[in-house]
Amino acid sequence: xxxxxxxxxxxxxxxxxxxxxxxxxVLLPTATAHTPSWTIATHAFIAVNxxxxxxxxxxxxxxxxxxxxPSASVAxxxxxxxxxxxxxxxxGTTETINWxxxxxxxxxxYSIYTPTQVxxxxxxxxxxNQTYTWSGAYQNDVYLGATSKTVYLTVQEEQLPSxxxxxxxxxxYWTRPIEGQNTYWYTIASNWLGYTHPSIxxxxxxxxxxxNSAHIMWTKPIDAGGVVGGSNVGDPGxxxxxxxxxxxxxxxxxxxxxxIYYELPMMNTGTGGGWNCIDLQTGELIWHNDxxxxxxxxxxxSFGYLYDAETENQHGVVPAGLLFSSNFGxxxxxxxxxxxxxxxxxxxxxxxxxxxxxxxxxxxxxxxGWLAQWNSSRLFTQGTAGQGLWNPDWNQTNGxxxxxxxxxxxxxxxxPKTIPTTTSPxxxxxxxxxxxxxxxxxxxxxxxxxxxxxxxxxxxISLKPESRGTLLWMQNYAAPPENYTRFIMAxxxxxxxxxxxxKEAFKYTGYSIDNGQQxxxxxxxxxxxxxxxxxxxxxxxxxxxxxxxxxxxxxxxxLYCYDTKTGNLLWTYGNGGEGNSTFGGLQTPWGNxxxxxxxxxxxxxxxxxxxxxxxxxxxKGWMIRAVNATTGEELWKMDGSMGYPPRxxxxxxxxxxxxxxxxxxxxxCVGKGPSALTVEAPMTAATxxxxxxxxxxxxxxxxxxxxxxxxxxxxxxxxAVSDQSQGAWMEYVYMQKxxxxxxxxxxxTLSVVDANGxxxxxxxxxxxxxxxxxxxxxxxxxxxxxxxxxxxxNSYWPSSAMTSFAVDPAAATPTPQPTQAxxxxxxYFVPMSIAIIIVxxxxxxxxxxxxxxxx
Numbered sequence: 001x002x003x004x005x006x007x008x009x010x011x012x013x014x015x016x017x018x019x020x021x022x023x024x025x026v027l028l029p030t031a032t033a034h035t036p037s038w039t040i041a042t043h044a045f046i047a048v049n050x051x052x053x054x055x056x057x058x059x060x061x062x063x064x065x066x067x068x069x070p071s072a073s074v075a076x077x078x079x080x081x082x083x084x085x086x087x088x089x090x091x092g093t094t095e096t097i098n099w100x101x102x103x104x105x106x107x108x109x110y111s112i113y114t115p116t117q118v119x120x121x122x123x124x125x126x127x128x129n130q131t132y133t134w135s136g137a138y139q140n141d142v143y144l145g146a147t148s149k150t151v152y153l154t155v156q157e158e159q160l161p162s163x164x165x166x167x168x169x170x171x172x173y174w175t176r177p178i179e180g181q182n183t184y185w186y187t188i189a190s191n192w193l194g195y196t197h198p199s200i201x202x203x204x205x206x207x208x209x210x211x212n213s214a215h216i217m218w219t220k221p222i223d224a225g226g227v228v229g230g231s232n233v234g235d236p237g238x239x240x241x242x243x244x245x246x247x248x249x250x251x252x253x254x255x256x257x258x259x260i261y262y263e264l265p266m267m268n269t270g271t272g273g274g275w276n277c278i279d280l281q282t283g284e285l286i287w288h289n290d291x292x293x294x295x296x297x298x299x300x301x302s303f304g305y306l307y308d309a310e311t312e313n314q315h316g317v318v319p320a321g322l323l324f325s326s327n328f329g330x331x332x333x334x335x336x337x338x339x340x341x342x343x344x345x346x347x348x349x350x351x352x353x354x355x356x357x358x359x360x361x362x363x364x365x366x367x368x369g370w371l372a373q374w375n376s377s378r379l380f381t382q383g384t385a386g387q388g389l390w391n392p393d394w395n396q397t398n399g400x401x402x403x404x405x406x407x408x409x410x411x412x413x414x415x416p417k418t419i420p421t422t423t424s425p426x427x428x429x430x431x432x433x434x435x436x437x438x439x440x441x442x443x444x445x446x447x448x449x450x451x452x453x454x455x456x457x458x459x460x461i462s463l464k465p466e467s468r469g470t471l472l473w474m475q476n477y478a479a480p481p482e483n484y485t486r487f488i489m490a491x492x493x494x495x496x497x498x499x500x501x502x503k504e505a506f507k508y509t510g511y512s513i514d515n516g517q518q519x520x521x522x523x524x525x526x527x528x529x530x531x532x533x534x535x536x537x538x539x540x541x542x543x544x545x546x547x548x549x550x551x552x553x554x555x556x557x558x559l560y561c562y563d564t565k566t567g568n569l570l571w572t573y574g575n576g577g578e579g580n581s582t583f584g585g586l587q588t589p590w591g592n593x594x595x596x597x598x599x600x601x602x603x604x605x606x607x608x609x610x611x612x613x614x615x616x617x618x619x620k621g622w623m624i625r626a627v628n629a630t631t632g633e634e635l636w637k638m639d640g641s642m643g644y645p646p647r648x649x650x651x652x653x654x655x656x657x658x659x660x661x662x663x664x665x666x667x668x669c670v671g672k673g674p675s676a677l678t679v680e681a682p683m684t685a686a687t688x689x690x691x692x693x694x695x696x697x698x699x700x701x702x703x704x705x706x707x708x709x710x711x712x713x714x715x716x717x718x719x720a721v722s723d724q725s726q727g728a729w730m731e732y733v734y735m736q737k738x739x740x741x742x743x744x745x746x747x748x749t750l751s752v753v754d755a756n757g758x759x760x761x762x763x764x765x766x767x768x769x770x771x772x773x774x775x776x777x778x779x780x781x782x783x784x785x786x787x788x789x790x791x792x793x794n795s796y797w798p799s800s801a802m803t804s805f806a807v808d809p810a811a812a813t814p815t816p817q818p819t820q821a822x823x824x825x826x827x828y829f830v831p832m833s834i835a836i837i838i839v840x841x842x843x844x845x846x847x848x849x850x851x852x853x854x855x
Contacts, residue, residue, distance in 0.1 A: 052154035482504070755781065
């Protein structure tokens, strides 16, 4: 018998709770003791739905008593017991559902039952006398047993329609909020809660969709940028400083609920200008806080926080989440930017995300042998009087929450004291295991770290509820030869492999996180550039594990993809031919353009070129790239540079990627945008047999096309172009590059409904510079309705329009008049008479001529 989720009965249970609370308040008088004990009548209720139902389809059974036991709450075990439902089937056999203990304090129990016979079922609910065995005024009182009325269920052959799990994924341009019945849209929608949030590990975004083309939604200046102009500003054509490695712009953005939160620069620094909140899809400013990140009492937000608060009276994610500064220090309202409260004494630890969005930290003391789980959701309370409402558990007078109380922890267990104190945790999987290693190998960085501890140690402690705190394994390893420096680069939770790098040898080694055994070692590709050595300066920053694969790129200009199960090199990007090349030629001294992973999402690796502290003017030809994470195929590329890692992380959420372009110090939002289609046909009627011209346009109507420069340059709208042309076209529209000459348009399908009511497609055509035209000869007279549609692409959502025209019948051909048949005289006599006369005239003329010639 399958128990049903409480979420399926939220409304019902709330109603029952209200009814039961009212009943208990009315029926149970306040008293201190009862001698003799009271006997109190109760009433049994049952509901079985849906009714009728198809055979083999489930029904919900809900049963309850008409009151609450005194003092029953979620915090104690005061409950009814021994509920029973007897089910009589159409063939007379019976089946019983029992609840030895009713877990819900409202006296309600529930189950799912699937009938297997066609006919009428009956259901009767009952329970025996209930003696109140708990202390208090009602101790030893007896609540009399009760039996419900009989409820009948009709089971039929005809099946009920399946319930709606979700409405379909969008086929048109969409924005937030996402209507609540579109459940499956969660697969394309996402949040980027900040690179310090444990949901984002090594730049991997596990949720939602990401852009499949280079289409730009909008641009927005974040600082003065690009060419300064004039002379006496250093090198000719010198540029404004873009922040580079130590003063990066847009260094720690957050995207939550369709809004971007980011810090503005102040003069030369990348911080100090306050914080903006803007709309992800339009770039529109929602609020600016000039104190945030400036005043000591208002430190910069570090991460977003979304939590699913599930209590007896509250269900769902708390609107609209929170913004927290580093280490939960200050909480802000993301809707307004207003400061809400402080959090003090937050413990450090290895962080993971729990199933409801809570941030958990594993705090460990190897010397004293204990491990504890701190839970951020315990900074909040369910309110008073059992209301079950989620609020900060704070000192409202002083405005702070103390995070160090014992009540903030889920558990604390002992661990063996045999683990070396020279080790520390570096990775955790929720309810799985905590992994530690000799501290010098844990995501090391910098040139000063050379050599490897000999031996070094790695271990794993169980976090599973049934074995929590158990040392699963501990291994000692010999240092690699030749003074190689080994450190951890990434952990792949899919294949459960920890990946280490010997940085001087360019060798990776994989170890099982289940037992610590070595699984594989790679051999460096022969054509790997020695510039790849500098990738190790920041260790795991230049690499990431996702989808059971390990990705690494950097100053060598090539992206390498390895199978984390075998260590096999699957593919490379950047060292091939057209569509797989980062070759820089004479533009840079690097050979290939240095290339770094900005983020991984939706089976795509997003890459950008940059340098630690490049000279200005910057090298030409830096690009933003998207590569298929499974095959290494280049999906799209476009001019631009995101700066330099590891201080620059570029968020992906809701199908968009946002970055700051070092070439002009503007924010760019890339993703699929809306389009608009127009169509027109002749205003005057055509004549049947004549051709007509149907024409129109398809334009890009993303918010960026309405920016001042773009609106001035394209007064008739920015033409929509093909995915293949998108990168060069966007450079022309938004980056002042020359207009490309090989741009291709988008396809438009034309259909009509003719005068007979028949719908038919009459042809397709492709736009040129956003414009399309099509000649067509209607085949019947009458009124026509024209439907023009653009089916969309990776760059644009679909659009359509309609118009009409009329066709008149062709002009009628004149009817020939009848003629009288000629008579015999007309046929023979008249022609002969004329011939005789002609002969006489000729003979007469000849005689006259002869007579005139005589002397």
